[in-house]
Amino acid sequence: MSLSQLGGGPTFQNHIQGTVGQFTTPAGKVNYLMTKARLGAEATDPERRLTQHLAPVREVIQAEELDFSQLLQRDLDDHRVAVNLVPYLLNPDWTGPAFFPPIVAIALPFLKQHPSSFPNLGLAQSVSDLGLTWSQQDAGQHLRTRRLLGANHDFNPVALGQLWWNSEFCRIVVVDGQHRAMALLAIDRTVRATWQDSGGARYRYFYESRIKEILKDSKNISLDDIEVPVTVLWFPDMFGSDKDPHKAARKLFVDVNKEARAPSESRLILLSDSELANILTRTTLTQLRNQATDEFLPLYCVEYDNPDTKTTQSARWSALTNIHVLKQMATRVVFGPPRYIKKVDTQMGKREPEEERNAFMRTQLSVDKLFPPTLPGDENFARDKLGNLSFPESAIAPLADAFEQSWGRALLTLLSETLPFKAHAEALTKLKESWLPDDTAATLAHDALFSGVGMFWTLRDSASYYQEERAVDSTAVKPDVVKAWDLIAKKQSEFEELRAQELLGSKSKRLAANQLYQAVNTHACQLGLALTLGTLHTLAREGDASVVAVAQRMVKAINAWMTSKTAGDYDRRVALAKRRDGFPKSPLNVIANMDAPRAIQFRYFWLEILASSQAAPELAGTLSSTVVGQHRDIARRAYLEYVTGEKEKALKTSAPGLTDAERKSQARSSAASELQMALLRWFGLTSSDWEAWKKTPAATAPPTPASSHAPSSDADADVSTVGEEMEDEADGESEETVSIEDLIAPDSE
Structure with missing residues (x-):
């Protein structure tokens, strides 16, 4: 026990307060607290501190360590935030009153940047603080919830609540409005010069100079007047080592976005747990991410973060394949339907009976060897009813493991060892290993190709925006983000020569090799x-x-x-x-x-x-x-x-x-x-x-x-x-x- 705990329960560093309530979704019961985050001078009030604690997923889990089965949402369009949302907040004179709909964040457990679980939530007890009586529940040192009580120790009609947490064990992760949150964070970090101390230091180059320029040119900006509504959620039924609040958060994210602007298909594959084909596809990505040796192609050969709709080929020249191809490959060999497998002259059509596909899946994954005729659980589930859209949670891990060890491994073998694919992957690895970034532009370009999720598309958009600026003002200074995009284009030629060398034994055969890859990729x-x-x-x-x-x-x-x-x-x-x-x-x-x-x-x-x-x-x-x-x-x-x-x-x-x-x-x-x-x-x-x-x-x-x-x-x-x-x-x-x-x-x- 630490000295701070002598004579009392756990202590908490951070808290917020506001109106509390509860609603029910397909993800389960959700408690919420409505509050606000604000900018301005250094202060200790909860609203000022909340700004610093709003965490985009990419800063909670580094892309290099990200497990696709635990992913919430990860890609941020930094270009859009920098050129649209930041000026919207800082320039009310020409944008009108700055107002954002609420940012939605979820309190989630983490341990050393890895998703974990909450301890059990203790029994409610009455406590007095600042002359008020609260109903309080603690989940170890992770989280504390409070609800204001009335004179009769019933919940007060004024639905005032508090949420307390320690950042070592719990993070406030943005699940909706991540671009609005990033605008707030970028301004705050620039003004306080704390980019280097945050988990998003690599993204400062999209924001810092632009924000400083706006602040310099706009004398009437009052940061104290800028505040944004925030709703913080938590799942009251997801406390305990056997519960998975991260999975509930993923489901909630998908549900929230169904009626909003449709997420990209790539994102839905990464997030949705309602379709077995998506889960199997993520299993393949995780298999690449977690490979201990170089058994298969490296993950940076796969394009899985494209914000656009699917295309015939990957949009990124460094990509050998993409998440849509992986899903289609997994879907066809596992779900068929069998006529596409058994009849090599049958053309693909639109009518694919669901039960025919599901029955084929049960054969391909040897479901009869994985489960008894009736799967145990809260509600019994017949084995012969397992399908792409119909499966109990208890079946996910066995099915995913069966796929990984059979069809998943086989598909990766084809993509990793077939000569043209192997040459592409080896050439890209040689480019990565020989490229030692020595400045900001090189670091951004390197991240965009090999580690920075979403970085490639942000650099692309920044370069396009710069060309538009140049058309208006020829004296516009080329920023590091545009220099990074130029470097990516230059590296493409170098990569294509390496690939021709790997495949055909000569860099001079680059054009012939390129023409082949226009087909095989x-x-x-x-x-x-x-x-x-x-x-x-x-x-x-x-x-x-x-x-x-x-x-x-x-x-x-x-x-x-x-x-x-x-x-x-x-x-x-x-x-x-x-x-x-x-x-x-x-x-x-x-x-x-x-x-x-x-x-x-x-x-x-x-x-x-x-x-x-x-x-x-x-x-x-x-x-x-x-x-x-x-x-x-x-x-x-x-x-x-x-x-x-x-x-x-x-x-x-x-x-x-x-x-x-x-x-x-x-x-x-x-x-x-x-x-x-x-x-x-x-x-x-x-x-x-x-x-x-x-x-x-x-x-x-x-x-x-x-x-x-x-x-x-x-x-x-x-x-x-x-x-x-x-x-x-x-x-x-x-x-x-x-x-x-x-x-x-x-x-x-």
Whole structure:
């Protein structure tokens, strides 16, 4: 016991007072205290001190140590705060009266910046203080609540209350109005010169000079007149070591924002506990964050903080993948629906029966081995009712763990070890390790790429704002935040050279490598690889090989093909690049766009690679090469039909005079010719292989020809039998083509 506790209960450093009340939400009962925070000269009143204790999540939990399962909300648009909200508070003359809706914060337990739990809340007792009688409850040294009592020791009609806490164990974390709170904090820290003593020192460069300039130019500003309403919440039923107030806070945050400005999809994935797919996605991110060794790609290769809507590719050049791709990959291999896994020629549609998806999940995660038929709990829950939107809290940890050890680990293996992805991650790591920030701009740029959550987007917006300022005032001084953005752009070139070196062995091949990554860093490519994993694990697995073992064999097989030699100058490492400016010649990938539905076509590419003679030895004992070849044949036919359809659409514009029959015939012929040429150049596919494939029934593809794709030695590939129409590009490609009717056996019509 400390000396301060002799002769009494625990002592508390900080307190606020105001009107108290209670309401009920899906997160449970919530108590609240309405008060205010203010600016002004140094003072000891609770309102003045509250300003200093309002904590954005990023200052309570450092991004480097953030656990995605504990996340509340973390990204702050410092640019918007600095250029909009700070002037709004400090310049009432031109903005009108400064008024903010209440900032909402929650009292939450922390221990050394890690989320913890509150002690049990003690019984209420009557205490006297300053001539008033209060009903008081203590939760150890973490928190104390008080409610004013009347003459009969009932609650006083004047709902006056107090909240006391110690910052060592409890923090007042902002969950709504974080930008308003940051404006208040930024002004306070600038005026009192306390940035360095706060948890947000790295963000001072967005605010300090701008605030000082406003204060210098505006002589009539009275900081004492600036105050903001604050509502502080706590959960009365979340005291005790077995309770999780942080989870309740996450749920409350999502509920509060449902009817307000919609949070970005990235944020909802990070926050929502109502959808199992979101929880599994966060499990994957946490798996990357907590990896003890460099088993998988580093977390800074993943874009998970984009405030915008999802896109076909990550917006940040340093990102290999993003949170939307991870969710789609997890969703498809776990929830299916099974037709997308078992039928490689089925296109993605909108109708996906929920129970079909849930039943598939129960199979993929072996739910029957995780739980008894009825899950115990406050309310019994039938095991066969578990689904994406239906699960008891007791089931979350076992399901997440089962995913992490199986499909989650397998997906990360694919993203970490497949040659193009591995080269990207290793190049980015080399950039990080060789970059030693030596000034403010470099530190900001480094943080934006490797650690500062939300920093990248704030620097982007600051740079855009500076360009607008320059258009009005050419003498505007470039601030450090804009210099940081310029440095990020410069580092992109350096990274791309490192990536070309890692993948292709030469920095001079940067443009070729960039063109490949325009395809492989997309939703279509990565989701297509996940679908390939799901298909082969379900249909081609030999014995009881685990999904992780299947992924490991797939990676070895793909890499073996990519690093093997062709008969010409076709480097298989860039085989998936989409053609641009004549590169690559005879492209295999002619997909019009790279969004998620095109994952079906990309699965064909992966199957084509895995069915090759170079890949086959790496699959032996784990996957049946015969079955892989069968599904490659089906997927190839579907891809040919897709390309035919795209060409037919294009001809409607380029050759409007053609009849429908002429347009269809021309599209079919062109698509078949181009695909045959691509398979010759990239896979060494002979004309006899092509003819054999043409004769396989579409619905029930037989085993692939013994020759597979290519002779045992690509260097000796016999291309002389391909036909005169398959001349080398150097001599020009002939217009003579094979019709689509010849590709489809009569009994498959």
